[in-house]
Amino acid sequence: MGEIVIGIAASHAPNLANPSMLRGTDEQQVGRIKAGFAKARTLLEEARPDAIVIFSSDHFDRCFFDNLPPFLVAVGDSAEGPINEYLRIPKVKVSIDAGLGRFLVSEGLENGVDFASSADLPLDHAEVVPLSFLTPNWDIPIVPIVVNAFAPPMPSLKRCAQVGAFVRETVERWPQRKRVAVLGTGGLSHWVGLPEMGRVNAEFDRWFMDTLAAGQHSDIIARYKKAEELDAVAGNGGQEVRDWLAAAGAMPPSLKAQVLTYEPLPGCGIGVMAWTRN
Amino acid sequence: MSQYQVSRLLRDIARDSEIARRCHTELPAVLKNYDLDEAEKDAVKNWSVRALFDMGVNPLLLLTSSMAMGTDIRAYTAALNEKR
Numbered sequence: 001m002g003e004i005v006i007g008i009a010a011s012h013a014p015n016l017a018n019p020s021m022l023r024g025t026d027e028q029q030v031g032r033i034k035a036g037f038a039k040a041r042t043l044l045e046e047a048r049p050d051a052i053v054i055f056s057s058d059h060f061d062r063c064f065f066d067n068l069p070p071f072l073v074a075v076g077d078s079a080e081g082p083i084n085e086y087l088r089i090p091k092v093k094v095s096i097d098a099g100l101g102r103f104l105v106s107e108g109l110e111n112g113v114d115f116a117s118s119a120d121l122p123l124d125h126a127e128v129v130p131l132s133f134l135t136p137n138w139d140i141p142i143v144p145i146v147v148n149a150f151a152p153p154m155p156s157l158k159r160c161a162q163v164g165a166f167v168r169e170t171v172e173r174w175p176q177r178k179r180v181a182v183l184g185t186g187g188l189s190h191w192v193g194l195p196e197m198g199r200v201n202a203e204f205d206r207w208f209m210d211t212l213a214a215g216q217h218s219d220i221i222a223r224y225k226k227a228e229e230l231d232a233v234a235g236n237g238g239q240e241v242r243d244w245l246a247a248a249g250a251m252p253p254s255l256k257a258q259v260l261t262y263e264p265l266p267g268c269g270i271g272v273m274a275w276t277r278n
Numbered sequence: 279m280s281q282y283q284v285s286r287l288l289r290d291i292a293r294d295s296e297i298a299r300r301c302h303t304e305l306p307a308v309l310k311n312y313d314l315d316e317a318e319k320d321a322v323k324n325w326s327v328r329a330l331f332d333m334g335v336n337p338l339l340l341l342t343s344s345m346a347m348g349t350d351i352r353a354y355t356a357a358l359n360e361k362r
Contacts, residue, residue: 059338059342060289060292060336060338060339060342061292061293061342064285064286064289065282065285066286083293084292084293084342084346085295085346086295086298086342086346087345150336150338151336192337192338192341193336193337193338193339193340193341193342193344193354194337194358195355195358195359197341197351197354197355197358198355236337236338
């Protein structure tokens with residue numbers, strides 16, 4: 001049977017992977033963010049995962065209004081990206097654990113989680129940015145699960161946590177004895193392309209991370225049942241906390257959460273947390 | 279109004295740097311592939327961030343396509359906040 005051995009949740013702001021976009025940013029803040037990612041990388045390496053399931057977002061570079069699944073699982077043999085060139089992030093190619101991806105999809109369809117699937121899913125900065133810190137050798141197969149977090153109507157926070165829990169249950173009945181990490185990427189508060197762009201709500205971000213770390217993600221779900229309520233405090237970019245809630249939902253009780261770093265960078269609250277055995 | 283068509287153009291600009299380049303050099307030829315009305319064509323021709331925003335284009339799509347078109351983020355924010 002498979003086993004979830006670690007969870008990580010982290011922001012994926014593209015400037016983290018593009019030094020030219022970080023120009024003028026407080027170097028000490030950037031240093032603390034990189035230290036948080038370095039700690040997460042150490043924890044990930046100690047957990048020795050065979051695969052990483054990634055709950056991440058799309059930025060209209062893979063999904064669009066003509067075809068907009070709430071949850072899209074990559075089931076090809078590999079994936080390349082980021083697909084968009086304007087971010088000037090070096091492209092990478094990463095293996096996909098297609099066996100696990102297909103198992104999640106088929107089990108989902110038989111058990112009430114109607115995943116969409118793609119045999120040719122490009123990567124987005126949502127996966128590439130955090131992985132550039134966590135697995136810079138690109139040597140651990142991944143299973144991206146793209147969550148619609150930008151194009152309303154979107155799956156509820158509750159549903160995201162439920163899908164996370166379903167992923168844990170499915171990994172645990174997967175016939176292969178593999179160690180699986182779960183990564184949730186996105187957020188925290190930021191207003192993307194809106195007149196408020198540049199704003200960050202550090203108070204919300206810290207509350208969100210502390211609540212998640214305390215194992216109280218049901219409190220977050222209860223408070224933000226509607227996307228508009230989350231928009232008001234965390235911006236449209238804050239809708240990506242769906243990926244964090246999915247990761248939290250996937251955590252077995254044996255893993256305990258810790259906040260590794262939080263910095264309110266201008267334009268985006270950046271956080272990293274992990275769930276580990278110790 | 280054909281907001282979907284505007285969104286489709288902005289998506290293509292963000293995804294394909296060649297289309298973004300052609301929007302600068304041969305926009306009429308590019309626009310033949312999209313069913314836009316005159317106001318929408320004008321907004322694209324002038325890359326009027328505020329006008330496109332007011333048409334209801336998703337702000338993420340507007341930002342990413344603007345970046346692909348070479349718009350500086352500060353200029354984008356200033357344009358978005360200009361008085362209507």
